[in-house]
Amino acid sequence: MERRELIQWLVATAGLPSLAFGRQIHRQPLRRSLSGHVERTLAVATERILPGAAEGNVGVFIDKMLADWHTAAERERFLAGLPELDTRCRARGGRDFVDGLEADQVAVVTALDDAVTALRADRGGAVANQHWFAMLKYLTVYGWCTSAAGMRALDLYPMAGRYDGCAPV
Amino acid sequence: MTQAREVSDFDAIVVGSGMTGGWAAKELTERGLRTLVLEAGRPITPERDYVEHKPPWELPFRGLGDRRSVAARQPMQSHSVSFDEWSHVFWTDDVDNPYSTPPDRPFYWFRARQVGGKSTIWGRQVYRWSDLDFEANLRDAVAIDWPIRYADIAPWYDHVERFIGVSGQAEGLAHLPDGPFLPPMALNCVEQHVRERIAARFGRDRVLTIGRVANLTAPHHGRAPCHYCGPCHRGCITRSYFSSVNATLPAARATGRLTLRPFSIVRSLVYDARKGRVTGVRMIDAKTKAERVYTGRLVFLCASALESARILLNSGLANSSGQVGRNIMDHIKWGGASGQFDGWTDRRVIGERPNGIYVPRFRNVSSRHPDFIRGYSFQGGAGRAGWQAALRAPGIGAALKQRLTQFGPWTMNFEGFGEMLPREENRATLHPTLVDAWGIPSLHIECQWSENELAIHRDMNVAAAELLEAAGAKDIQPSGSGPSTPGGTNHEMGTARMGRDPKTSVLNGWNQAWDVPNLFVTDGAAMTSSGCQNPSLTYMALTARACHYAVEQMKRGDL
Numbered sequence: 001m002e003r004r005e006l007i008q009w010l011v012a013t014a015g016l017p018s019l020a021f022g023r024q025i026h027r028q029p030l031r032r033s034l035s036g037h038v039e040r041t042l043a044v045a046t047e048r049i050l051p052g053a054a055e056g057n058v059g060v061f062i063d064k065m066l067a068d069w070h071t072a073a074e075r076e077r078f079l080a081g082l083p084e085l086d087t088r089c090r091a092r093g094g095r096d097f098v099d100g101l102e103a104d105q106v107a108v109v110t111a112l113d114d115a116v117t118a119l120r121a122d123r124g125g126a127v128a129n130q131h132w133f134a135m136l137k138y139l140t141v142y143g144w145c146t147s148a149a150g151m152r153a154l155d156l157y158p159m160a161g162r163y164d165g166c167a168p169v
Numbered sequence: 170m171t172q173a174r175e176v177s178d179f180d181a182i183v184v185g186s187g188m189t190g191g192w193a194a195k196e197l198t199e200r201g202l203r204t205l206v207l208e209a210g211r212p213i214t215p216e217r218d219y220v221e222h223k224p225p226w227e228l229p230f231r232g233l234g235d236r237r238s239v240a241a242r243q244p245m246q247s248h249s250v251s252f253d254e255w256s257h258v259f260w261t262d263d264v265d266n267p268y269s270t271p272p273d274r275p276f277y278w279f280r281a282r283q284v285g286g287k288s289t290i291w292g293r294q295v296y297r298w299s300d301l302d303f304e305a306n307l308r309d310a311v312a313i314d315w316p317i318r319y320a321d322i323a324p325w326y327d328h329v330e331r332f333i334g335v336s337g338q339a340e341g342l343a344h345l346p347d348g349p350f351l352p353p354m355a356l357n358c359v360e361q362h363v364r365e366r367i368a369a370r371f372g373r374d375r376v377l378t379i380g381r382v383a384n385l386t387a388p389h390h391g392r393a394p395c396h397y398c399g400p401c402h403r404g405c406i407t408r409s410y411f412s413s414v415n416a417t418l419p420a421a422r423a424t425g426r427l428t429l430r431p432f433s434i435v436r437s438l439v440y441d442a443r444k445g446r447v448t449g450v451r452m453i454d455a456k457t458k459a460e461r462v463y464t465g466r467l468v469f470l471c472a473s474a475l476e477s478a479r480i481l482l483n484s485g486l487a488n489s490s491g492q493v494g495r496n497i498m499d500h501i502k503w504g505g506a507s508g509q510f511d512g513w514t515d516r517r518v519i520g521e522r523p524n525g526i527y528v529p530r531f532r533n534v535s536s537r538h539p540d541f542i543r544g545y546s547f548q549g550g551a552g553r554a555g556w557q558a559a560l561r562a563p564g565i566g567a568a569l570k571q572r573l574t575q576f577g578p579w580t581m582n583f584e585g586f587g588e589m590l591p592r593e594e595n596r597a598t599l600h601p602t603l604v605d606a607w608g609i610p611s612l613h614i615e616c617q618w619s620e621n622e623l624a625i626h627r628d629m630n631v632a633a634a635e636l637l638e639a640a641g642a643k644d645i646q647p648s649g650s651g652p653s654t655p656g657g658t659n660h661e662m663g664t665a666r667m668g669r670d671p672k673t674s675v676l677n678g679w680n681q682a683w684d685v686p687n688l689f690v691t692d693g694a695a696m697t698s699s700g701c702q703n704p705s706l707t708y709m710a711l712t713a714r715a716c717h718y719a720v721e722q723m724k725r726g727d728l
Contacts, residue, residue, distance in 0.1 A: 049565050057226070064229060069236050109565050117563040125561065138560060145556045145573060146225035146232060154556055154574060157224060163397040163520035165357025166513075169576065 056147030081132025182465035187286020190471035191413025194421035196716035210282030219404025251402035265606035277656035296702035316678030333411035337381030359551035399521025474693035478664035504629025507582035508642025525550035545587035585629030662693030680715035
């Protein structure tokens with residue numbers, strides 16, 4: 001199964017008490033229209049968080065992490081939080097996040113980032129990192145920094161092949 | 170019936186192909202012995218199995234590891250500092266290879282079953298012992314005296330260092346003897362500054378030097394110098410660090426006298442009570458589970474400290490002293506401090522130096538500490554944090570991207586590695602019911618720190634802060650963590666100790682079992698005390714020395 005299909009299925013089944021993988025997936029074709037929207041939302045949101053996220057294939061990485069790394073509880077929290085992008089965007093201009101003006105998208109993502117920052121100050125990193133937007137931002141930033149595009153931009157790839165402990169910045 | 174044609178009789182059998190098994194293979198074959206090396210795990214082909222240059226985007230989880238698989242199959246192994254999504258294949262499966270501990274006394278038993286063993290994933294720090302260490306038990310009236318002194322092992326340190334290649338800085342310290350070093354790796358700007366400030370404050374009492382490391386800084390016996398890619402524990406296609414796969418096993422193979430049999434799990438030794446000798450080794454094929462016996466005139470146990478003890482216990486051999494499995498030691502860590510340095514903001518590090526700084530032991534060397542005997546060394550280094558420090562930073566968009574490319578302030582850390590005293594109650598026994606996937610009884614391990622180790626751990630924070638303060642660091646933070654879990658430093662040793670008396674030790678001064686003259690144990694099991702130096706160099710030197718002795722004895726007809 002393609003990863004993009006899996007994320008679609010995950011979105012479709014978000015909130016179910018337990019998620020089983022495997023053949024079941026193919027019994028959910030009707031839900032695909034829902035998840036296409038989520039996939040587009042993620043593509044735009046990651047780009048607003050970190051311009052160039054797409055060239056780092058961040059969407060594929062997030063899909064893989066949600067499917068095979070995060071716990072069911074973490075996954076559900078993430079997917080349950082994601083519609084907040086639409087809610088907040090509609091409150092600003094009446095449109096879903098993906099169809100919103102860039103300025104509104106940036107404002108929505110900034111507000112969510114500020115909320116996580118406030119949570120971090122109030123209740124500490126462990127609590128803040130549980131927030132669905134903190135998850136999204138972490139996966140976006142980490143995914144880009146470990147991508148070919150990101151590592152080239154950060155001067156981490158290709159390797160220097162030498163050591164200089166006192167090089168000019 | 171093809172198996173019947175396979176040679177099953179050898180001059181020597183070596184159990185284990187790692188740090189010491191590789192040395193035994195090299196030394197024995199080069200002295201003319203047809204040698205069988207039995208390795209429990211799979212073969213390793215560098216071109217296929219080494220993954221140090223695999224970029225994170227080619228991994229399923231980009232370096233975060235397969236969380237579910239690790240939780241299910243490697244919950245203990247994953248505590249090792251060199252366990253990651255690349256290197257996890259070099260560690261054992263905890264389900265197939267179980268062991269137990271008391272619930273309130275965890276012990277990390279890190280195990281590597283493949284050709285090369287843990288020499289593929291080791292930290293490569295190599296430091297000689299001195300008589301400060303070899304005389305310590307006698308001086309302090311702790312446990313038993315070592316049967317050897319520095320003069321006995323010094324030529325073998327030379328022998329091993331010349332072959333493996335050790336880069337380092339000669340410092341002329343009596344308690345950390347120099348060797349035939351390759352050029353040292355460079356300190357970075359802040360480390361150089363800290364070295365000078367510590368020298369100004371402490372003179373020769375506390376010395377900061379570059380780590381002595383089995384990574385090449387010049388071509389050496391056909392191996393290429395280090396290219397500073399960084400993650401040595403994932404392999405090294407240029408063979409620039411020492412491992413048995415990279416160096417000793419090829420040397421043994423070149424003699425034409427090596428037979429290396431992977432997937433060969435040793436269940437026990439075969440003993441002839443009439444002769445008082447081992448006659449061979451009983452092993453299980455890991456894949457077919459078929460059992461067979463190989464015979465040999467000499468047997469070297471090089472399976473790692475706890476595994477060699479397990480084989481002895483499962484064989485019921487070499488244990489008239491009752492010391493097999495006892496006296497487990499590791500090094501206590503997780504004490505130290507870090508601090509920040511103003512300045513050098515226009516400087517950065519290029520490349521990944523697979524090495525750090527070293528501060529040789531300074532406690533109880535020329536003065537006496539009131540709270541503990543023995544001492545500890547520091548390892549660590551200075552650097553500037555990159556994108557990892559900004560993963561949770563506030564901000565989005567172009568500003569966040571800019572932030573990721575910036576370097577943080579220079580920070581330096583010191584992490585202590587403290588000596589552990591041998592105590593009989595820290596022991597491994599055969600578990601009455603627990604067996605591994607091949608039906609071989611596994612170990613129950615009981616091991617905990619004593620007050621001396623805990624006092625050492627507390628002092629690490631104090632002394633590290635003193636070093637940073639002397640160097641002018643700001644925002645000095647002592648380590649906030651408690652002591653490491655025993656076993657967690659991966660320096661487990663002591664389970665078949667050397668000594669002067671068969672009543673209180675398992676091995677004599679030549680790593681030869683008192684009870685079984687043609688049986689040698691030359692891995693970490695042989696250690697009578699733990700020092701605070703990373704121990705592999707000493708294991709290797711003891712192995713080469715024991716091989717020389719065994720072959721001489723054989724030639725004289727005594728074995």
